Structure formats: C-alpha cells, structure tokens
Amino acid sequence: MIFGKKVGIDLGTANTLVYVEKQGIVLNEPTVVAYSLETKQILAVGDDAKEMLGRTPGSIVAARPMKEGVIADYHTTSAMITYFLKKALHGLVLWPDIMISIPGGSSQVEKRAVVAACKQAGASNIYLIEEPLAAAIGAKIPISQPSGHMIINLGGGTAEIAVISLGQLVSYKTVRVAGTKLDEAIMHQLRKKHNLIVGERTAEQIKIEIGNAFIEEKEGYKERTMEVKGRDFQTGLPRIFVVGEKSISEAIQKPLKQILEGIKDVLALTPPELAADIVDKGIVLSGGTSQLTNIDRYISYYINVASFVVEEPLFCVIRGVGMAIENFNSFREAIK
Numbered sequence: 001m002i003f004g005k006k007v008g009i010d011l012g013t014a015n016t017l018v019y020v021e022k023q024g025i026v027l028n029e030p031t032v033v034a035y036s037l038e039t040k041q042i043l044a045v046g047d048d049a050k051e052m053l054g055r056t057p058g059s060i061v062a063a064r065p066m067k068e069g070v071i072a073d074y075h076t077t078s079a080m081i082t083y084f085l086k087k088a089l090h091g092l093v094l095w096p097d098i099m100i101s102i103p104g105g106s107s108q109v110e111k112r113a114v115v116a117a118c119k120q121a122g123a124s125n126i127y128l129i130e131e132p133l134a135a136a137i138g139a140k141i142p143i144s145q146p147s148g149h150m151i152i153n154l155g156g157g158t159a160e161i162a163v164i165s166l167g168q169l170v171s172y173k174t175v176r177v178a179g180t181k182l183d184e185a186i187m188h189q190l191r192k193k194h195n196l197i198v199g200e201r202t203a204e205q206i207k208i209e210i211g212n213a214f215i216e217e218k219e220g221y222k223e224r225t226m227e228v229k230g231r232d233f234q235t236g237l238p239r240i241f242v243v244g245e246k247s248i249s250e251a252i253q254k255p256l257k258q259i260l261e262g263i264k265d266v267l268a269l270t271p272p273e274l275a276a277d278i279v280d281k282g283i284v285l286s287g288g289t290s291q292l293t294n295i296d297r298y299i300s301y302y303i304n305v306a307s308f309v310v311e312e313p314l315f316c317v318i319r320g321v322g323m324a325i326e327n328f329n330s331f332r333e334a335i336k
Helices: 047-052 074-088 108-120 131-138 179-194 200-210 245-268 272-281 295-303 313-326
Strands: 006-011 015-020 024-030 033-036 042-045 060-063 097-102 126-130 149-154 159-165 168-175 225-232 238-244 283-286 307-309
Touching: 006 074, 006 313, 015 074, 015 313, 024 047, 024 074, 024 313, 033 047, 033 074, 042 047, 042 074, 047 060, 074 108, 097 108, 097 131, 097 313, 108 126, 126 131, 126 313, 131 149, 131 159, 131 168, 131 283, 131 313, 149 245, 149 272, 159 245, 159 272, 168 245, 179 200, 179 238, 179 245, 200 225, 200 238, 200 245, 238 245, 245 295, 283 295, 283 313, 295 307
Parallel strands: 006 097, 097 126, 149 283, 283 307
Antiparallel strands: 006 015, 015 024, 033 042, 033 060, 149 159, 159 168, 225 238
16 A cells, blocks of 8 residues: 555546656546436546437436536536546555646635545645646746746636746636637537537537637638538438538637637736736647647737747646646745
8 A cells, every 4th residue: 555645636627637746647538427317326437428428318417527617516526536546546545645726716615625525535635726827837937937927728618817927826817718618609600500409529529620710811721621410400300511610710709709808808917027028928828728720829919929839738737736746845835
C-alpha cells in the first residue's frame, strides 16, 4: 500500500484529466456518467458512458454531472472522481493529496461542493487552484513576474478569461459559454434552417470537422462540407444531409460574441500598464475549444491584439495543476 500520493485533477465539463506525481498525465476521459434510474447504481463512467450518450433506454441515464464548469449532480460527481482515482492509481493508494482546478471566481458554495466530492472519494488534503492560473502555469507563462499576461481558457462549459500579474489574477471573468454552447448552437441551426434534428455527439463532430470561427474568403477558398445523419423534423424519418462550413460558422457567431464581450469586459478592468504588456505579448488561448479553426484569428480581428493557441491546448490546465502540485512551495500563492 502506498500512502499519500500527490494527484492533480482537471475536472472539466467535457473531459476529466488526471495527473499523478512522477508519472505525468495518466488519464483523459470524457466527464460522463451512466446510471440506473431505479437503483441509482453507476453503470459506466468516462469513455464507456460517452458511447451511451443519446442512446439509452428509459431506465438508464447517461449525463454530464458538470454543467458550465460547476458540479450539477453532487452524488454522481463524487462517484466519478472515485472511479477515476482508482483507475489512475490502480486502486493501490490510500488518502492521496489532491489538487483540483476550479473556475476563476467560483463561489464559496461551488468550492465547498468540489472539496466535499473529493473528500468522499477518499482524499486526505485537498487544494484548489483557479483554472486560468493553472492554464498559465501549464502554458509556461512566467506568472510570478510583475508584468501582465492575458490567458483565455476555452473549455467545454466555461471560457475563463484572466489577466495575471505577480502570480495572481488581476482581472478575470468566467463566461458560462464555451464548447457545449457551440454544439447547442449547431443543433439549433440545423433544426431551424435545414429541418434536421441531430444529437449532441453529432453536433460536436460537426464542430470539430468543419467548425470555423472566422471565414476569410480569399482566392482559392473552398468551402468544407460534411455529410450529417439525423432525423427529419417534419417527417420524423432518418435523413442524410450535406452541410457546409459557412452555415455552421453563422450558427456559432452568437456564442462566440458572448465570449468576445467577456474579453472586452476583462480588458476594460485591466490597469493601463498591464494592458500595454498584453498588447506587446498577445493573448494566449488554451483549452479544448481553442482548437476550433481560426478562433485565434477571430479574437485578433475583433480585439486588435495578436492571439495564439498554445501547444496541446487540451492538456494545458492539467499540466499546470501537475507542475503546481509537484513544486508546491513555488506556487503557494496561487493555491487556495
């Protein structure tokens, strides 16, 4: 038996990643749980449960226990954390120390829910780190220096927008609009414009394959298309439809605008000296949704500041959580 190993968790709305000290990232699975309605028994977690999304009979529910970055279903979340810990540590470790990322500016109630869920999963010490700080550490931004850095972590449930200086959040905002809202916008567009009903997994697939935040129609531009299978809204029969990226781009403009407004709000609260630093250094984008085609161009165009996506944006937060728990004393100020 091993006592007290250090574990980092990035508990996301769409994916959960687990980092174990000296081993690195050991687990990356969807934040989905399937359980029986009658017995409340957990039937599947992670990849297995995601396969069931939108495909379950009435007695089984496959759902995401996290909504917009916050625990929506407490019982299911703690069972899921227990499962992921057992899988990551091969069931051998007792009372691990856990560091877990939370949205910037989470309320006390939201923080307590995360701590209680980890306690129930068998953690001894629990440390909370705000997502934008973890993302900045993971993106290797020198956060302890007295200069401004802007990071936008675009996840599944939230877009975390923050300006960091001297290891602390100077101005920040959590916009509860991100990947999931883009999927919903695509589903809505297909139903409204093309009379086609699709599920959330199909909508996500469309976003990944032909989603484009900013279409520049230069010479030689060729529109990408994709074959989509769904149900016809009027006849109720299955139907195959070919959708183009322009239609999808139009669909996601509204949620993207909400993220843009959040960025403007944060910049408006930023002291002028730090704003000048941001103009020099640009805006750093991380998180799974930052993989959307041309989202960096979209932000650069409307904010007038260069923006770029970090390498492996999906692993940015968990890398930061891992670095913070392995070098606990260096990042003490950032940890709650």
